[in-house]
Amino acid sequence: MTAAVEISLNVNGERVEANVLPRLNLADFLREHLELTGTHVGCEHGVCGACTVRVNGDIVRSCLMLAVQTHNATVETIEGVSDSGEIADLQSAFRERNALQCGFCTPGMLMAAQDLLKQSPCPDREQIREHLSGNYCRCTGYQAIVDAIETTARARAGRLT
Amino acid sequence: MKASAFAYARATSVADALELLTAHGERAKVLSGGQSLLPAMNLRLIAPELIIDIGALTELRGVVVKEGVLTIGALTCHADLLKSPEIAAHAPLLTDAVAHVAHPAIRNRGTIGGSLAHADPASELPACMLTLGATIIARGPGGERRIAASGFFAGIYETALAPQELLVAVELPVPPKNSTHFFHEFARRQGDYAIVGLAAQAFVRDGRFTDLRLGFFAVGDRPLLARSAGKLVDVAITPAVLAEAASALNDELDPLEDHQATPAMRRHLAKILLARCVSSLLARPELRAGASA
Numbered sequence A: 001m002t003a004a005v006e007i008s009l010n011v012n013g014e015r016v017e018a019n020v021l022p023r024l025n026l027a028d029f030l031r032e033h034l035e036l037t038g039t040h041v042g043c044e045h046g047v048c049g050a051c052t053v054r055v056n057g058d059i060v061r062s063c064l065m066l067a068v069q070t071h072n073a074t075v076e077t078i079e080g081v082s083d084s085g086e087i088a089d090l091q092s093a094f095r096e097r098n099a100l101q102c103g104f105c106t107p108g109m110l111m112a113a114q115d116l117l118k119q120s121p122c123p124d125r126e127q128i129r130e131h132l133s134g135n136y137c138r139c140t141g142y143q144a145i146v147d148a149i150e151t152t153a154r155a156r157a158g159r160l161t
Numbered sequence B: 001m002k003a004s005a006f007a008y009a010r011a012t013s014v015a016d017a018l019e020l021l022t023a024h025g026e027r028a029k030v031l032s033g034g035q036s037l038l039p040a041m042n043l044r045l046i047a048p049e050l051i052i053d054i055g056a057l058t059e060l061r062g063v064v065v066k067e068g069v070l071t072i073g074a075l076t077c078h079a080d081l082l083k084s085p086e087i088a089a090h091a092p093l094l095t096d097a098v099a100h101v102a103h104p105a106i107r108n109r110g111t112i113g114g115s116l117a118h119a120d121p122a123s124e125l126p127a128c129m130l131t132l133g134a135t136i137i138a139r140g141p142g143g144e145r146r147i148a149a150s151g152f153f154a155g156i157y158e159t160a161l162a163p164q165e166l167l168v169a170v171e172l173p174v175p176p177k178n179s180t181h182f183f184h185e186f187a188r189r190q191g192d193y194a195i196v197g198l199a200a201q202a203f204v205r206d207g208r209f210t211d212l213r214l215g216f217f218a219v220g221d222r223p224l225l226a227r228s229a230g231k232l233v234d235v236a237i238t239p240a241v242l243a244e245a246a247s248a249l250n251d252e253l254d255p256l257e258d259h260q261a262t263p264a265m266r267r268h269l270a271k272i273l274l275a276r277c278v279s280s281l282l283a284r285p286e287l288r289a290g291a292s293a
Helices: A026-033 A078-083 A088-096 A106-119 A125-131 A143-160 B014-027 B037-042 B078-083 B085-090 B092-098 B112-118 B124-131 B227-232 B239-252 B263-281
Strands: A005-011 A014-020 A052-055 A058-061 A074-076 B007-010 B028-031 B050-053 B063-066 B069-073 B135-140 B143-148 B153-155 B166-173 B180-186 B196-205 B208-217
Touching: A014 A026, A026 A052, A052 A106, A058 A106, A078 A106, A088 A106, A088 A143, A106 A125, A106 A143, A125 A143, B014 B028, B014 B050, B014 B135, B014 B166, B028 B037, B063 B085, B069 B085, B078 B092, B078 B112, B085 B092, B092 B124, B092 B180, B092 B196, B112 B124, B112 B166, B124 B196, B124 B208, B180 B263, B196 B263, B208 B227, B208 B263, B227 B239, B239 B263
Parallel strands: A005 A074, B007 B050, B028 B050
Antiparallel strands: A005 A014, A052 A058, A052 A074, B063 B069, B069 B166, B135 B143, B135 B166, B180 B196, B196 B208
């Protein structure tokens, strides 16, 4: 039974059919099988947040999900939300505020930040920090990341009024 | 690291999961949200031969309140517990506790059944089950078994569940309306494993506790329902009474040493939590420094 398992899922709007070994995690499936290398693999035990993606609309750790568990699921990666323009303003705010240096954590940070902004349009800095508490950045000291998310939240709220 | 190779079976019903467990129980692990199991497998701390994925069993998901009992399906994820109006209304201690369980991305996958079956002594939910007097419901080849939370946790990652049994739900008696609660934990970072934590439920009448249940976690190899709480019930609380309870609590603790804290630090923090809890529940700020003064 360690044999490959057939899965069918939707990744960034495209139907994907694959045969995967049970031990393959979703992060490695995205990176190595689908060549979607924007999802980064850091700690591989759920601590660093670099591998954050959306499954059925909710953010998850793709290192803590098996590819076989995504059968019939909808998966969105940083490539998907970037190409669709969904987070274009957030990405510009990160760039303008120098909210990234090496960029390793950035895809996970953007996925977590967008998740927060969808749930809570005007978060305060404490709420931003809490929502990103599971995402490590070893370069910026976080201040610039919190600034960029706060700026984006305000800009989006301004557009609505 | 990556998990070692294993076989995979997707259970199509509870009966199917039980059949798989009956055939392979000793060599298998049940996968629900995977937020504790998969890290352990990635770190090669465990290498099960077979993974039984119960993720598709939607009948195990959800929260129901009926006749004074709150029933929570094993597959209910932490994010759903946090958002549940039934839990906020009938077991607000649990709502407070879940906000401290890991981070949003993990709360979207991790489940209450998984957390209880995993039985990490630093977890919030096992201690809440003791405090709230929960009953854990397991199904196995012999039918259904109801296990009191007080007899469920048997050690680090050890429970009363047999390898052939599946945890399917927990039942919580709904605390009466005038009951109050307190939850706090010390952690290095929001969402990290607790260094020491306390989940408490109480009745207060005329400034005295008529009932007080103190569920401590990360103070030993399993969560602890502190007997020393009895020293605070039906008495006028003074700093001396609180100090006596703190000393009795100290005798009950058997903290472990790890990279986060020494046993002495854990004993100290448990005492601080006790004082803060009593001070907060009785609305008496002068007791906050209490036992440690």
